[in-house]
Amino acid sequence: MIKFVKFIWMLSMLAVMGVLLYENVILQPPVTIKIDDVGGVFNLSKNGFFYLFLAAIVVFNGILLILGTVIPTLPEKFLPIPKRNFWAKNQTTRRMLLNNFKLWIKGVGIFINLFIMIYLVAIQIENGATPKFPFDASILSTIVLVLLVGWLLLFFAWFGMNKTAAEKVRVEKQN
Secondary structure, three states, rough: OOOHHHHHHHHHHHHHHHHHHHHHHHHOOOOEEOOOOEEEEEEEEEEHHHHHHHHHHHHHHHHHHHHHHHHHHHHHHHOOOOOOOHOOOOOHHHHEEEEEEEOOOHHHHHHHHHHHHHHHHHHHHHHHOOOOOOOOOOHHHHHHHHHHHHHHHHHHHHHHOOHHHHHHHOOOOOO
16 A cells, blocks of 8 residues: 555656646746736746746655654654554554554645646646636645545544554553
């Protein structure tokens, strides 16, 4: 399961970077980004647009990668998860926490990459770089947001409320 989620996460990063590279080729400067429905716009050069979104992709995914490794290694009282006393019990449960948390956080990364990709395609259409085709960013964003909320709620089931896989393993209390 871990390898599958890692693969999907890497695929989502490659897909969003592919969309960004495609837009770098077809968009004409200046690139207009619509900020709000009232008429606020932001104009960027083609290179500025490319590097801004490239930085966003790298920063968001980098932060998630770091959080996925650092958070499970925190002392017990700083662990931001349910049943922290169980997960911090010994090396076996810590290792299971690290694997499960990395898996969960990469799922969050998949949804963030999907949001960025939807936004990039919406910018592409607004700038007239492609013929108009039926693409409703609000519907797709809502679907991804609902899936993300479901994934975030899964966090509590995964690490706290239900009988986790770690509880099925015999864990010896360390003295």
